[in-house]
Amino acid sequence: MKNTAGGEAAKRAAGEAAAAAVTDGDRVGLGTGSTAAHAIRRLGERVADGLAVEGVATSYQSRALAREVGIPLLALSDVGRLDVAVDGADQVATDANALVKGGGAAHAREKVVAQAADRLLVVADDSKLAATLDHPVPVEVLPDALARVERVVADAGGEPTLRAAERKDGPVVTDNGNLVLDCDFGGVDDPASLARTLSGVAGVVEHGLFVGLADAVYVGDADGDVTRTAP
Numbered sequence: 001m002k003n004t005a006g007g008e009a010a011k012r013a014a015g016e017a018a019a020a021a022v023t024d025g026d027r028v029g030l031g032t033g034s035t036a037a038h039a040i041r042r043l044g045e046r047v048a049d050g051l052a053v054e055g056v057a058t059s060y061q062s063r064a065l066a067r068e069v070g071i072p073l074l075a076l077s078d079v080g081r082l083d084v085a086v087d088g089a090d091q092v093a094t095d096a097n098a099l100v101k102g103g104g105a106a107h108a109r110e111k112v113v114a115q116a117a118d119r120l121l122v123v124a125d126d127s128k129l130a131a132t133l134d135h136p137v138p139v140e141v142l143p144d145a146l147a148r149v150e151r152v153v154a155d156a157g158g159e160p161t162l163r164a165a166e167r168k169d170g171p172v173v174t175d176n177g178n179l180v181l182d183c184d185f186g187g188v189d190d191p192a193s194l195a196r197t198l199s200g201v202a203g204v205v206e207h208g209l210f211v212g213l214a215d216a217v218y219v220g221d222a223d224g225d226v227t228r229t230a231p
């Protein structure tokens with residue numbers, strides 16, 4: 001669904017619905033990706049109409065978009081608490097309790113923002129829902145720890161693939177200067193347990209399993225309808 005007109009309508013509907021839940025005076029985490037971008041654009045329109053918010057970007061991309069649409073920005077490094085964050089996901093468990101994120105390699109900053117926010121609003125089109133998470137889990141890795149992390153992931157039953165750059169020879173390098181392993185574990189029956197395992201490995205900067213962080217999930221469909229669910 002990602003590049004279809006229906007997919008785009010679904011993403012827009014979800015993003016704009018979550019942007020409507022931001023209130024005057026909020027400090028807002030601005031997620032990364034094509035769905036969060038719709039929320040950022042809508043927030044920019046609301047700022048132009050007088051909404052007073054301050055944004056904290058999760059990536060180069062979301063910072064550039066927020067500047068373009070006129071959202072005042074604070075640096076993530078200066079902010080310890082946010083009122084709300086709006087962010088996308090690569091896959092969402094139907095019980096809304098666990099997500100896979102990091103398709104754009106922004107999940108480390110996204111998780112800092114998600115944990116800092118009083119409310120995390122997740123936005124997604126309906127193709128992202130899954131009863132069992134089976135999307136490869138992005139793992140951001142210190143370059144020197146690559147071989148070690150690959151080994152641990154394999155021992156845990158995963159198949160790690162170093163993410164390759166497009167239009168550049170070699171690997172993706174994150175905004176933080178690290179590498180990304182996309183780790184295919186098949187179906188993840190216990191996301192919390194896998195999250196603990198990955199977090200315990202030295203050299204793992206952050207992984208893309210977000211467990212128990214979402215406060216609401218806005219799911220859009222091709223007709224532009226949005227369902228809001230909470231775990």
Ligand SMILES: O=C[C@H](O)[C@H](O)[C@H](O)COP(=O)(O)O
Pocket residue numbers: 031032033034035036087088089090101102103104105106107110
């Ligand atoms: O690193 C990127 C983020 O986690 C994105 O929020 C995620 O990949 C979803 O992106 P999109 O809305 O473009 O599918």
